[in-house]
Amino acid sequence: MQTLAYGSWPSPIAAGLAAAHDGQPEFVGFVGDEAWWTEPRPTEGGRRTLVRRRADGVEESVLSAPWNVRSRVIEYGGRPWAGAARPEGPLVVFVDFADQRLYAHEPDTPGARPRPLTPVSPVGGGLRWVDPRLRVERGEVWCVLEEFTGDGPTDVRRVVAAVPLDGSAAEDRGAVRELTDGRHRFVTGPRLSPDGRRAAWLAWDHPRMPWDGTELIVAEVAGDGTLREAHTVAGGPDESIAQVDWAHDGSLLYASDRTGWWNLYRDDEPVCPREEEFGGPLWKIGQRWFAPLESGLIAVVHGRGATALGILDPETGEVVDAAGPWTEFAATLAVHGTRVVGIGASPRSAYEVVELDTLPQALGSDRAGATPVARARVIGAAHDDPVDPACYPEPQIRTFTGPVGREIHAHIYPPHNPGCVAPGDELPPYVIWAHGGPTSRAPLVLDLEIAYFTSRGIGVAEVNYGGSTGHGREYRNRLREQWGVVDVEDCAAVALGLAEEGTADRARLAIRGGSAGGWTTAASLASTEVYGCGTILYPILDLAGWGSGETHDFESQYLESLVGPLAQVPGRYAERSPAEHADRITAPFLLLQGLDDVICPPAQCERFLARMRGRGVPHAYLAFEGEGHGFRRADTTVRVLESELSLYAQVFGLNPPGVPTLELTT
Known part of the structure; x- marks a missing residue:
C-alpha cells in the first residue's frame, strides 16, 4: 500500500483499455431459435456489427468491416435490423450506416453478400430506414422511412413504408409502398x-x-x-x-x-x-421496455431510478424479477417461446446479453418464503474483467437537497485504488458528470472511463438532475422552461454538498458533460463560481442558433419546452447561452467536438471560441475528423481521456504518471 497524493495514483486502467471497452450491445432479437444483437467495434473505426449466437453457444460476427449496422433516422437511429428463420437458412435485413440503404443478407449461403433493397437519394440527407419488420409471406419489409425533401435539416417527412424483398426498389423509389399518409412528423414502426x-x-x-x-x-x-x-x-x-x-x-x-x-x-x-x-x-x-410471451406473461424492464428485468403476470399484477448481479437493463427485449433475452449490467459488470426462461420450473425463489425470482444466465457479450475488479470504483446511491428543498439523485464514485491511499489530511478532487439528453439519466453501471479517473485518485459524481428520467413525470417536468437553471443548480448543489460534508476538496471541483451535458457544463462555468475547470464535449452553446436551424429535425423544437418559445422569450435564450456570456467564464476548460456532428454542429464551438479569444482563460480545443455526435473510435476516446486528465492535473496540481501534457492556450 502506497501513500500518494490524490490524482497521482498509478492505475492499470489505461485510456486505451477504457476505449477498447467503450459501447454496449444493443437491439436484441431472435432469428428462429438463435439470439442476435448488434455490438460495437471501437477499434474498427467505431462501427457496429451484427452478432449471432448459434445453437452450440458460439458467437460470431455476421458482417465484417466495413459494414456498419446503424440507422440515422432522427439522427439517433434505432433498431437497424430484423431477421427470419427459413429452411434454407436465416434471412436478415439491416441498415448500413455509410449510405443508409436497407440491405438483405443470407449469411448461410456460400459466397453471399448483402444486396441493397432501397435506392440512394441525392436530396438532402437522402432516404433512411429504421425499425424493420420482415413480412416474408408478403415478400416485404415494413419499417419507417425518413425522406429528405430538400437540403435543410428540417426538410424531411416520415412514413410507415413497405420495401419489397426482391430488390425491385434498389434503384426505384417508386417501388417503395407507403402505408401512411405522412400527416404526422414522427412515427414508429x-x-x-x-x-x-x-x-x-x-x-x-x-x-x-x-x-x-x-x-x-x-x-x-x-x-x-x-x-x-x-x-x-x-x-x-x-x-x-x-x-x-x-x-x-x-x-x-x-x-x-x-x-x-x-x-x-x-x-x-x-x-x-x-x-x-x-x-x-x-x-x-x-x-422496447416490454415484450408479450405466448403464455400470456409479459417480459418487462421496469424500476424507479434503476431498471430490472422481470416477468409480469397481467392477471395478478405480480412481477417476478430476474435473479442475478444485474442492477440495470437497457430498453431492448426479445422473446421466443418461453425464452426472454435482454441486456443487463451492474456496477461490477458492463452490459451483457442475458437470457431467462419463463417455464414454471425455471421460476423459483432463493430461499424459503422469499419473493419469487426468475433464473437468468449470460449468453453473449459476456463481461470479462480486463483488470483486477478490485480497481473498480465502489459507487454510492445518494440523494442531495437542492434549492427550495428539492431532492437531487446522484451516484457518487469515490477515489478507489487497492494499492494506494492518500495522506490523511488531504481531500480528493471531484468531477461532476452531467449526463446528456437532458431527458435521460445516468445508469449505475460499470464504466471504465469513470474507473480511469477514480483509480487515479479523482472522484466522480454523476448527477441525475431535475429533468432526468426514472423518477416519474413530475421530476422530469422540473426542467420545463428551466434548462440552464435547474440542471446547473442541481449539479452545483451536489458539488457543494460533497465539499461541505468533507468528501470533496472545495478548491478542486470540476464539471464535465457531453451534448446536453456539455451545455450544462458550459452554462455552469458561465453562471457559477463552483468549479475550477470543465470539460465540454460536443455541446450546445448558443440556444438561439441551435433552435433556429442549426440542429436536426428531431430536436429542432426541443427548446420550446426546455427554455420556452423563442418568439416569446428571446431574451431568455440570450441570457442563458454560454456563447453570449463568454466574458463570464474565467475557469480553464477543454472543448471537444466531432467535425461530422449534425446535432451539435462545430459552428457553435467556433463562435464560442472566437468570443473567448484574447481573454486570457487557459483552454484547449480538440476537433475530430470522422466523429459525429458521441465519439465512437478508440483513438478518439484515448485522446479525450488523456487530455481531460491532463487538464485536471494542470489546474489542480496533480501528478498522474505517464499522461501526455495537454497544451492550453489563452
Missing part, C-alpha cells in the same frame, strides 16, 4: 396483431418530444396489404406512450405515463399500477 388484421404504431408532432405526448394509432390491414381506417385510440399532447405491442390473445398493450409514471395498460386498463417506470424516453425508434 408498425406492430401487427397476431391475426395480421390490425397494425399499431406511435406518432407525434412538433413541438412535442415523444416524452411529452404521443398518439397510439391503430389501423386495419386490408387483404392487399394497405392500412385503412387509421385512428387514434390513446395518448395525446400531455400523455406519453413509449411503446405499443399486441398480446398473443389480440389485446393491445402499451406503456403510458397518464398517471405520472410510465405504466403498462391492456386495452386501456392498467395492468400493474405502480409509482415506477415501465417505459422511458424514446430517443431511438424501436426501443
